[in-house]
Amino acid sequence: MTEKKTTNIILFSGDYDKAMAAYIIANGAAAYDHEVTIFHTFWGLNALRKDGDYNVKKGFIEKMFAKMMPKGADKMGLSKMNFAGFGPKMIKEVIKKHNAMTLPQLIEMAQVQDVKLVACTMTMDHLGLKQEELLDGIELAGVAAYLADAENGNVNLFI
Numbered sequence: 001m002t003e004k005k006t007t008n009i010i011l012f013s014g015d016y017d018k019a020m021a022a023y024i025i026a027n028g029a030a031a032y033d034h035e036v037t038i039f040h041t042f043w044g045l046n047a048l049r050k051d052g053d054y055n056v057k058k059g060f061i062e063k064m065f066a067k068m069m070p071k072g073a074d075k076m077g078l079s080k081m082n083f084a085g086f087g088p089k090m091i092k093e094v095i096k097k098h099n100a101m102t103l104p105q106l107i108e109m110a111q112v113q114d115v116k117l118v119a120c121t122m123t124m125d126h127l128g129l130k131q132e133e134l135l136d137g138i139e140l141a142g143v144a145a146y147l148a149d150a151e152n153g154n155v156n157l158f159i
Contacts, residue, residue, distance in 0.1 A: 007034045007155040010146065014043025014070070015079035016088055016103055022159045023047075023106035029155065030113035038110070039146040041120035044159075045127070047073045047107065048119055048134045062128020069127070073103040111137055118146065 007029035011022045022044075026036045040048050051072040058066060070076050081087040095102055101109065110117065118139045124130070131140060150156050 005029075005032075005034045005154040006149070006152065007036045007157075008146070008150040008153040009036070009038045009157045009159060011038050011040045011044030011047065011159050012042050013079065013159055014046045014076055016073070016076040017078050017080075017091065018159050019044065019047045019073060019076060020103050020106060022157070023103065023110055025157065026110050026115050027106060027113060030110065030115050034154070035116075036110075036113075037116040037118060037146070037149045039118045039120060039141075039149075041123045042127075043069075045119055045123060045129060045134075046070050046076055047103065048117065048138055049073075049129070050133055050135060051075065054130070054132050056130040056132055058128050058130075065127045066129075066133075073107055076103070107135070111135075116149075120146075 007026065009022050009026055011019060013019065022038060026038055030036045046069055049069070049072050051074070076088070077085065078087040078091060092102065116139060117137070118141050119134055121140050121142050124140070131138075
């Protein structure tokens with residue numbers, strides 16, 4: 001019996017196109033029967049945020065971060081050609097035209113395929129994010145948990 005292959009991805013970027021790439025790779029690896037973990041840290045956490053307002057207690061700086069950061073995968077900007085928000089509208093139109101999956105759909109597919117989605121607790125503390133602001137089913141863990149997963153990983157990516 002062979003050991004199951006693992007794919008571990010650190011999603012650091014908060015850019016729509018880079019997050020899409022991470023989730024396309026994750027879903028592909030899961031389809032190939034890999035155990036997949038995406039560890040979301042810093043701006044990558046925006047992909048896990050729910051859209052909407054949540055009644056959570058925050059300090060002044062935490063409130064400022066919450067206002068500046070996009071609420072959810074569909075609100076993230078592009079890494080290139082963002083053009084004050086016009087770029088994401090263009091790419092979403094291209095995705096729709098080609099009947100491809102959007103980032104929120106890729107995230108949902110990853111959850112269906114049992115991709116382990118992890119939010120970095122240290123970054124959540126720094127940015128003032130609360131678990132209630134994240135999608136359902138997200139695991140919370142620190143860097144030690146990521147390293148434990150990645151230590152024997154077959155594929156380890158930083159996006």
